[in-house]
Amino acid sequence: MTKMPTPGAPPSPGHDGRPGRPVGLRDVARMAGVSTATVSRVLNTPERVSATLRERVAAASARLGWVPDGTARALATRRTGAVGAVFPTLSHGDFARAAEALQGELRSRGYTLLLACSHYDLAQEHLLVRQFVERGVDAVVLVGNAHDPQTIGLLDRLSVPYVKTFNYDPEWRHHCVGPDNRRAMHGLTRYLLRLGHRRFGVIAQSAHNNDRAAARLQGVRDALSEMGLSVRPQHLVEGRWTIAEGRALFRKIIEKKPWPTAVICGNAYLAVGAVLEATARGIALPGEMSIVGYDDVEIMQELPVPITTLRIRSDEVGRLAADYVVATLAGKQPSTELECEVEIMERSSSGPVPRASRRESVPRRAKGADAGRR
Amino acid sequence: MTKMPTPGAPPSPGHDGRPGRPVGLRDVARMAGVSTATVSRVLNTPERVSATLRERVAAASARLGWVPDGTARALATRRTGAVGAVFPTLSHGDFARAAEALQGELRSRGYTLLLACSHYDLAQEHLLVRQFVERGVDAVVLVGNAHDPQTIGLLDRLSVPYVKTFNYDPEWRHHCVGPDNRRAMHGLTRYLLRLGHRRFGVIAQSAHNNDRAAARLQGVRDALSEMGLSVRPQHLVEGRWTIAEGRALFRKIIEKKPWPTAVICGNAYLAVGAVLEATARGIALPGEMSIVGYDDVEIMQELPVPITTLRIRSDEVGRLAADYVVATLAGKQPSTELECEVEIMERSSSGPVPRASRRESVPRRAKGADAGRR
DNA sequence: TTGTAAGCGTTATCAC
């Protein structure tokens, strides 16, 4: 129960080892021969305290090893300097990176991060946010745009600033930061269309309580329908986000011919699984088929067939989120950059549509400059 | 500055939208026609309140949408219900999983997690711990056994319970939870010795401020020296923990012959890199060489040559850590299971020493039942 | 510049 160094030592000794109450601001004040207000000022507005007293206080504080009590300060100032964030999970590399960057940025601005995972459960998320609010967080960071109305209601009612991340939506503006999932996938799909692909497969991440996944799928659909195309039902499969799942779903897609000439995966792990399964089956990439993913993880560029994918700077998302809430708390305008750049990392897993498929895969003449056979 | 729904709404309206102060316990008490003490009791010790009042209070509370103020409660009770954790990073899969599990377990016990990353910097870690302590965390979770003495001193002086994780050391006992890195690597090395390997390469993770990495290396060394063996200097390389780094370091090891017959990697990503580089160079695994890693990540079992490695249940580490601090806070004895099981996942990247190396690689007759040539 | 004293919103110790 007690810890190592001072085996029998009860609660909190002062610097002299006396068992008395923990040292507080009053003790420092007494020792420095000043009022409590002055000690407080030394901490918060040192410039308003004479150098002499400032030093006396600092000395006393150091000598007593005083650690200011944040809860008392929070009660008095009505702000905790804490920000709560709810992520779906941390097992997903991009969320982990974003969380790390968020924490780093918050800390450099004097804030502390409270972190929790909702496991893609909005009810759970609501509970967590509520818990955060009770703990007095100054702001909240959420992932995605889909939330329990009560959650948003609570935040609004209590005037707790919040920001939605990882799914920038032009409609919402100044309330969310991150990549525009739909637009990103739209671009990736157009890239494949430019390569001549017309028959697409999609290994989507389950859109259950995941508006980012839904937006990505929508991006694919939009790009295709602009060309009068769509994904055949048997070529649209969906699952979670493991490599194993990517393999299994890819198998499902190639169950019977004709195969799609391009397979778009909803996230990095699904893409890795798909590529691994394809190469294991001797399917030539990109000779016979193209496979692309969303989000970039290191393994994708190290595999025998490096995978074309969208690079999202998730650490940037974390930083932007921190910037947003901190600015809001300071009453300032957040940085105008709320949307994150995404970049197509073109690698060997994608290429021009296979010769054999050229003719048969163009159902109707498509409009647009880049639609023809080149 | 204000948020969406009620554009011009100042701070905190009651349920009626009046701009007044946020609703507090007193308001609930007044509306329910009871004393503040009773409202508090309904929250904390409902069984000591008559059903009638309990319901009246609950009703009033709900009607006013009261959210208890945690900071005030913390000040009064002298406990925040928060636990601070400092991880080196979250980009490493195992830390991310541990953090997630830690948070989940803490939450189920009513605690909230404050999370921060030290980036393998002990000074930084100290600052973070200090910040946590000021914020009034009830306990702290640290990674590894190596820390700034001041950090531990601070925790001890303020009687803040803490646990060290990810490097169980029998010496420390009841103060750390996790796998025994040294012993785990010792076991893995012995496994390779049993397969007949005598010439080893090591791609170690940098041991700078990383006692886990150091312990792992020590485990290898111990196992070898028990057989009168050691790692040749040119076969011992060290770096961070990316796949690219694993590739580069592997290249260094095979710069000139004779090659080691077995290469032990200090973590999962280094192992993935080594295996990828080896196969890219046409080195047959395990025909010509064996490669093993520490820690198991999904990609390891999905690669064309699945990688033998040690499986550490990092989520278990997180859970154990939560269990430890919560039990300590409750004045109980923590679960007796502080050490985490590790398991050798034997896969295709390792096997018996190549025939060609059998003779030359046994420098002196080794002792032990499993040392001979089978 | 410095000090006095009134909160901040709970909990906890008493009596009743």
Added chain:
DNA sequence: GTGATAACGCTTACAA
């Protein structure tokens, strides 16, 4: 079982 009321440790007008 219920109600006054004094803490809890700090900040912050307001005075001096």
